[in-house]
Amino acid sequence: MEFQILPQRFYLRQDVLLIARELLGKRLVSHIDGALTAGIITEVEAYRAPDDKACHAYGNRRTPRTEVMFRAGGCAYIYLCYGMHHLFNVVTGPEGMAHAVLIRAIEPVEGLDVMLTRRRQKKLSPQLTTGPGVLSAALGLHKKLSGESLLSKKGEIWIENSNLNPTAKDIASSARIGVDYAEECATWPWRFYLKNSNWVKKTKTR
DNA sequence: CGAATGATCGGCT
DNA sequence: GCCGATCATTCGA
Known part of the structure; x- marks a missing residue:
């Protein structure tokens, strides 16, 4: 089955919170080292410069690392x-606006054997692709791919539509994880996940 | 179970 | 020099 790739206009919009919610249920695909692997996005977080202290580009600070967020x-x-962990984000907004969506978890749908090998696991379980670091490991994503375009199926990474179309009733939100240092921004409910998915990290704080 | 800890390194809030 | 948008493992109850 062929799924339609998300066009650039999807990413160019200025509302990163909206884009983050809309990414839930989409297929994240990687074609790396000749292996095709894919998963349904189940958990995301939004980061938004300049006002978000949890964002690496807080205050629109440009460094060699954060430069791609301004694209x-x-x-x-x-x-x-x-x-040790390579975390995968999607850059959004027009050029000069440093917004990004961190993909925190996926439900694997293609290339399960490759993912199991990359993660050195024998059995399929949520820990294969639940968590931002392990998901990148399963898909073979590496920081040297930072800046790669997501707009072509001839590339190494892209995002495409699926049969799923989650609506507001399917989506829950919470504070973002691991950003306690971000003062008042730490409580902003900018983490979104599919309520009924098993492929979402359980959080103890509620 | 949950909490604590070690691994490991780039970028500097 | 310090510490993180983390994870796997160990230890204790």
Whole structure:
């Protein structure tokens, strides 16, 4: 079955919270080292410069790392976290606007064997692709792919439609995870996830 | 179970 | 020099 790739106009909009919610249920696909792997996006977080202290580009600070966040929407921002995890974000908004959506979890749908091998797991379970670091590992995403376009199926990463079309009643929100340092921004309910999915990290704080 | 901890390194809020 | 948009493992109850 062929799914339609998300066009650049999807990413160019200025409302990153809306885009984050709309990414739920879409298919995230990687074609890396000759292997095709894909999963349904089940959990995301929005980050929005300049006012969001949890965003790496807070205050519109430009560094070699954050530079890609200022590009026009439709490319990947991947960075290293805790010295070992590559976290995958989607850059959104027009050029000069540093918005991004962190993909936190997917439900695997294609290339399960490849994902299991990359994660060194034997059995399919939520821990295969639930969590921003493990999802990147399963899809083979690496920070050297930061800045890659998401707009062509000839590329290494893209996002396409699925049969799912979650509506407001299917979506829950909460504060973002791991951003306690961000002061008043730490409580903003900018994490979104599919209520009925098993492929979402359980949070203890509620 | 939950909490604590070690791994490991780039970027500097 | 410090510490994170994390995860797997271990330890204790």
